[in-house]
Amino acid sequence: MKEYFELSNGVKIPSLGFGSWQSPEGAVTEEAIRLALVNGYRHIDAAAIYGNEVSVGKGIKASKVDRKDIFITSKLWNDEHGYESTMKAFEKTISDLQVDYLDLYLIHWPNPKKFRDCYVEKNIETWRAFEQLYKDGKVKAIGVSNFFPHHIEEMLPSIEIMPMVNQIEFHPSCLKIDTIEYCKKNNIVVEGYSPLANGKVFKVVELKAIAEKYNKKVSQLVIRWCLQKDVLPLPKSVTPERIKENLEVFDFEISEEDMKFIDNITTCEGSYNSEHPDEMDF
Numbered sequence: 001m002k003e004y005f006e007l008s009n010g011v012k013i014p015s016l017g018f019g020s021w022q023s024p025e026g027a028v029t030e031e032a033i034r035l036a037l038v039n040g041y042r043h044i045d046a047a048a049i050y051g052n053e054v055s056v057g058k059g060i061k062a063s064k065v066d067r068k069d070i071f072i073t074s075k076l077w078n079d080e081h082g083y084e085s086t087m088k089a090f091e092k093t094i095s096d097l098q099v100d101y102l103d104l105y106l107i108h109w110p111n112p113k114k115f116r117d118c119y120v121e122k123n124i125e126t127w128r129a130f131e132q133l134y135k136d137g138k139v140k141a142i143g144v145s146n147f148f149p150h151h152i153e154e155m156l157p158s159i160e161i162m163p164m165v166n167q168i169e170f171h172p173s174c175l176k177i178d179t180i181e182y183c184k185k186n187n188i189v190v191e192g193y194s195p196l197a198n199g200k201v202f203k204v205v206e207l208k209a210i211a212e213k214y215n216k217k218v219s220q221l222v223i224r225w226c227l228q229k230d231v232l233p234l235p236k237s238v239t240p241e242r243i244k245e246n247l248e249v250f251d252f253e254i255s256e257e258d259m260k261f262i263d264n265i266t267t268c269e270g271s272y273n274s275e276h277p278d279e280m281d282f
Helices: 027-039 053-063 083-097 119-135 149-158 177-185 197-203 205-213 218-228 240-245 256-263
Strands: 004-006 012-014 043-045 071-076 104-107 142-145 165-169 189-193 232-234
Touching: 027 043, 027 053, 027 240, 053 083, 071 083, 083 119, 104 119, 104 165, 119 142, 119 149, 149 177, 165 177, 177 189, 197 205, 197 218, 205 218, 205 256, 218 232, 218 240, 218 256
Parallel strands: 043 071, 071 104, 104 142, 142 165, 165 189, 189 232
Antiparallel strands: 004 012
């Protein structure tokens, strides 16, 4: 299993990320980020809308891990689309995180309710700002999140740089096959958030049985499944034991038969993020 995913510009991303969604601002998140880095994570996924980037930044500093050894991602929220707004939002994010640059910056959603009547133009304007940040060396890579193929296609005639990453919800019952095939065809790395389906995977008895066969936890099985699907998983936890457990996925391999079985599980549905991004109410 590869240690890194390589982007179209040669930048390498550690193949297992640590998510910070739903982690509260304050000591809990600071300690979770610190523990993640101390235990060996080198890829931290953040976002302005999570409301905890100050704590994420404090956790990074508290870990004592050299900044150059950490891959840090953040995302532009829906209210900030547009060139100037993007530039201001970026400056706030790196200030909150207490860093000088980002390794990856993503447009969080393609079609915010605020810009529904002009979302294509706003995405293009926003992407121009992303391209400028990239050219100025303030970000090492740029990408999108929750984009379907048509959202990317709509931008292509007006942009210089193809998105390097698309971060989407990905877990058993949420495979996004068309989007993943499009990304692979266009050399876009796919990251998968909510790989544990917000806890729904733990209720699937078949997953527990398969995990026991490999002497692994259900979480470890599903994270490994993501990796073998060539999707970069972003598990999240604030529990010390689980933070460590979720890293222990490189010492076994799921059989082709079990991979196909997991592919066909349908009982982890229900996340609101599985809905179409053109219909989201924010």
